[in-house]
Amino acid sequence: MGRRRGEALEAAILDAAWEELSERGYAHLTVDSVARRAGTSKPVLYRRWADKQKLVEAAVVRRNDAQVAPPADTGSLRGDLIATLTELSETRGPFLTQLSLLLVDYFAEAESSFAELREMFVAGRRSGRDEIMRRATERGEIDPAKLTPRIASLPFDLLRGETMMTLRPVAPEVIEEIVDTIFLPLVRR
Amino acid sequence: MGRRRGEALEAAILDAAWEELSERGYAHLTVDSVARRAGTSKPVLYRRWADKQKLVEAAVVRRNDAQVAPPADTGSLRGDLIATLTELSETRGPFLTQLSLLLVDYFAEAESSFAELREMFVAGRRSGRDEIMRRATERGEIDPAKLTPRIASLPFDLLRGETMMTLRPVAPEVIEEIVDTIFLPLVRR
């Protein structure tokens, strides 16, 4: 194998970092182990990222970018929500949960928190959520006065909580229960 | 201060260990820092516990035993809930969160033990929650038909989610927001 450079090398390193992270967790991931796994050496990594934290952040962001879902449009708020939550539960949920468990040590070290890291790569997703709410408001399904930020994120918070507790995809009945008995009653006019 | 021995010394060490654990997290807790905080030195700790893990284990067990919260009775559902959630946020929240830190270091794969652990600490608390709801129903504050199991646990689920995301005690305003704008509107007659 020839000597890789630039983009290709960087991708290989970040993939290796993600694999180390998911197999061994942040605390046991070493810059050396990532370099070895990527078939290169430490200085190459330090030329790109200032320290271990930055390296892992980049690996997580890259992994996240690889999974981008289009915002659902089913014609009704209920349909949009259930579709989005289901998709979230089946694909993104495990990712986020695993991440949170793997990164506990990172949080302690970076004096950061799950919320802050989540901000890093949930930002784009929020617009999708707002889009769903906006359409529903236009259709008259939502009373805008009732849609506080916390209530807007309520279905997503509950789904995440459920995922973190069970570490499994959330059952369709649970998703429907969240939407029908909790969220919709709170925002309907 | 004279030289402590036996029971008193042991209690001081375990308290110091818990404080270090909740302030700095498992990764940053060092045996030295615990010894210093307790006003003693390392060998004293190693004479009692084989290693760092055993030490922290003992501190966690002690802390859990010390926490038996009486069910609040303020005369109103809102008062009971806010009191309980606040107490939970300030004492149990950090406890459970830090405990999950421990888990990560104990079992590389947390999947099996994560649910088990929660059951251990949640079991006794459920009866307290039911008690609050029962009293509120008797006072006519709650429509029993609306109090599904999921809605009954809703404030607690949201609090836990908030704690896990921020890794900090939850602000009083947030607790009030959860109670006033989400839970109460869903269960009031």
Next chain:
DNA sequence: TTTTTAAGGTACGTACTAGTTTCTTATTCG
């Protein structure tokens, strides 16, 4: 082809921390 850029390898300095050893000194108990 020559020059420039950056990858790959090795080794090092530094810092931190677990766990141990040794010795002195305070407290308790017979």
Next chain:
DNA sequence: CGAATAAGAAACTAGTACGTACCTTAAAAA
């Protein structure tokens, strides 16, 4: 009081891993 017991302090061993310096060599650019 005097002997046994355990606390407190300091230094030490050993291991790990971050981050850097230096040098050689491959690949790209001019």
